[in-house]
Amino acid sequence: MSNSNLIFKVSSLMEASTGAREEYSFEVPLEYDGLNLISNAIGKLEIMKIEEGFNVKVSDLKVKVEVPCDKCLKKIEEEILVDFAERQYLMTEPDQTLESKVDSNDIYLVNKKEQTIDLGEFLRQEIILHFPSIPVCSKSCKGLCPICGHDRNVKDCHCETEEKVEYKPLAALKDLLK
Ligand SMILES: [Zn+2]
Ligand SMILES: [Zn+2]
Structure with a gap:
């Protein structure tokens, strides 16, 4: 399963000076294993050039998910809202021989050859983090x-x-x- 629509071109910022930024609004279909997303994801994106690569901010991300009611199992719609999240995308892999070894899932790299960044894993983590914890179809279920x-x-x-x-x-x- 791929989310190729979450690969953003950053060519215009590759050679830009630190602090240069670009903003976008996006509306994209999302597909992740095990997450029953039933609407396009909409949100805002800001990509800023930093010394090590890019600082990427996502805000006002909204997507609808279908989940079973915790009590009666009826399928219900819930909206996931991510107010704000950010990640750093690095130009080069950090030195993993250092004591402060980073989990490889938490390392985001710029695809230098294609001049792109991939928001797929970033958004997947945020959506899971903001998933409805105990959804119910109604309070009186x-x-x-x-x-x-x-x-x-x-x-x-x-x-x-x-x-x-x-x-x-x-x-x-x-x-x-x-
Ligand atoms: Zn009974
Ligand atoms: Zn219910």
């Missing part, structure tokens, strides 16, 4: 019956959950009155 699995929002299944067992004496009384 009754969830699934723990006994028969029936969706209690649709219809009560009359399973004897502990809660109901408590009221049994009353039910017995009702029977007597019949």
Whole structure:
């Protein structure tokens, strides 16, 4: 799976002096394994030349995701919003023999040959970080019956959950009155 639409040309900034920057707005389809994204991602991008390469800022990133309700498993739409995030894209791989060894997942490199930067991994990390933690279809969702699995929002299944067992004496009384 690739997000080739997240590869940005930086040719105009390659030889620019430190501090030179370019800003863009983007709207791109995104596809990541295991993330059910159902809308284009929109956002703003600022690429600034720094000594080591580029400082890349993403702001107001919005994308819709389809996730199951935590209680009833119904599929619902949630919007992920990333207010602000930034990464440094380096011209050369950092010296990994140093004591401060960096996880290779956290190293972003400029593709010098193509004069591009790839935002794919950057955005994937941010989207996961901002994923809805316990999504529910509504605050009053009754969830699934723990006994028969029936969706209690649709219809009560009359399973004897502990809660109901408590009221049994009353039910017995009702029977007597019949
Ligand atoms: Zn629900
Ligand atoms: Zn049930």
